Amino acid sequence: MNLTQRDQILDLLMTIEEGLDYASKNTRDKAGVMLNDCNNGLFFLQNLLQEHHAIHQCIQEAIHILNSDIPSRKTNELFISDIYRTKESIGTIKEIVVNKLDVELEVLFLPYKASMWDSLESIYTEAQADPNCKCYVVPIPYYEKNEHGEIIKFCYEGNEFPNDVAITPFELYNLEERKPDIVYIHNPYDQYNKLTMVNPNYFSDVLAQYTKMLVYVPYYVAGSIESVAFQLLPSFKNVNKIITQSSALTNTYLSSGVDSEKLLTLGSPKIDAMVTLHNRDSELTWYWEKMIENKKVILFNTGIADLLATSMWLERIEEIVSHFLNLKDYVLIWRPHPLTEVTLNTMRPNIKKNFLALKDKINQSSNIIIDKSSNVYTAVNISDALISDYSSIMLQYIVTGKPILSVVDEEMTREGRNYFSDYLGCYFTNEGVTVADFIDILEKDKDYKKENRVNRFKRSITNPDGNSGSIIYNKIKTELINKHFTVSEKG
Missing domain, CATH: 1.20.120.660 (IL-4 antagonist (De novo design) like domain)
Structure with missing residues (x-):
């Protein structure tokens, strides 16, 4: 019960x-x-x-x-x-x-993209270890949209999650009947995302009807914004708790009008995932293993933010890719954001043709891999360094201590920005560090920014040492039980 x-x-x-x-x-x-x-x-x-x-x-x-x-x-x-x-x-x-009645918490996790499971994974691990908890992972269906906001594709990724995660098909979990005690989500957009939309049965206002503890855990690590506030999503009214990674982010939510009782500054499970990287399965395909043998590996990550904000986005990628085509002692693993092609179709159709031509060129190369898997951690584990535009992976990667070359515009490193996590210890192309300079740092093993980079980042994040998921789970559980017993005592 x-x-x-x-x-x-x-x-x-x-x-x-x-x-x-x-x-x-x-x-x-x-x-x-x-x-x-x-x-x-x-x-x-x-x-x-x-x-x-x-x-x-x-x-x-x-x-x-x-x-x-x-x-x-x-x-x-x-x-x-x-x-x-x-x-x-x-x-x-x-x-x-x-x-005296035995009570077992029922905890429901509702991810939609397998590549974003790391935002919930360490909470799930803690729930699984709790003998008084019965937890379910129910990947929910979602839809891709075209440039007119029309649904064009049904998507379901329940078969792409790690093997150690017990998946329950969404058709077999009846929310109305089960009424789970706690529900965790990482998609707060409901119908308001221009690229994708979860099935309306899982919009936040629907979920709020069937649980007394709806918890939003961001699917990303936040970096910085220009202002001190942002526009709130309607779903924030429906959730009971919002997990934030740092006090700076909590203050921005407060400045934006979110009730302080909804906010818990407890860190990010995505940081946990990077801290516990050594515990992760990094089984390589024969193709990857053969290609990286006796070579240095650079992970090249591109997100969505710069794709939407930077007119020269594709030119930057082509420049970096061209540089590595001539470096036979290096392997470049390019990992485009999983929603890159959906974004191109919807928001930047004018460069889609050139993007596909670049992919064809890479597929013919002998030292560049395009990583389309839902698990970024294999590439992170085998890489020696990262080149990245502005994204969660760039921020998470700082925890590894490996060198990072950040390809961001100058405004992203201005002193007056509101930083939710401190990434200013990276190397930056806008400060004159070229790809060639970065390769030289690797060759000479002279990452002079390492200690400063890691320390700055960890000081800016709450619970940066891999225990955020445990703290989140136990805090939510305690608050829920206290809330229930308060209600019972009043009765």
Whole structure:
């Protein structure tokens, strides 16, 4: 039994108590009708809880008292006495339900893209280890949109998650029936994303109807913004908690109008995933293993932010790719954001043809790999360094201590920006560090910024040492249980 089901039992017991109070203050005819309803409620609970001997016995006692005689034939004193005795029995039942009934938390994770599972994974790991928790991972279907906002493709990635994650098909998990105690989501957009949309059955306003603890954990690590506030999504009104990675990000949410009670500054599971990189399966395909043999490996990451904001986005990629085509002692693993081609189709169709031509050129090369997998950590693990535009991977990668060349515009490193995580210890092309300079740093093994880069980043993030998921899970669990027991005590 989960907490929600337990609370439904307590709610019914409170309703029966209210019915008994009503009966004690009204005419016998009205009292008889109400006591009959109370009886029906007790019979329902008797059937529901028949395996719980102590509760079952108390319910039988209450039913016996109510049915000991017809209310209209009792003296007023005896009638009131029976009402009082029945309420005493119900009080005992409530005490047993609260203190002795075994309660198991039901926790539901609703990812939609397998590549974003790392934003929930360390929370799931903690939930799995909790003997008083039953957790479900239900990947939800989503749709891709065209430039007109029309749905053009049904997508489901339930078969792309790690093998150690027990997946439940979305068709087999009935939210309305199960009413999970806690629901974790990492997509806050509902119908407002221009690129994709989760199935409307999983919009935040729907989910909020079936749980008392809807938790949003961002699918990204936040870097910086120019302003001190941002435009809020409608879903933020529906969630109970928002997890933030740093106090700076929490302050921005507050400045934007989010209630402080919704905000928990507990870090990011995506940082956990990078800290625990050594525990991850990095089994290579034969093709990758053969290609990287005796060579240095550079991970080249491109996100969505610069694709949308930078007119020279493709030219930058072509320049970096061309540089490595001539470096036979290096392998470049290019990892475009999983939504790159959807974004090109919808937002930048004018460069789609040239993008595909570049992919064809790379596919014919002998030292460049395009990584399309949902798991970035294999590429991170085998890489010696990272070249990246502005993205979560650039920020996460800082934790590894490996060198990073950041290909961002000058405005992204200005002093007056609002930084949610400090990435200013990286090397930057806008500060004059070229790809050739970066290769020279690798060749000479002289990463003079390493200590400063890692320390700055860790100081700017809450719980940066790999335990954020554990802290999030236990904090949410504690808040939920305290909330439920407060409600029970009031009853």
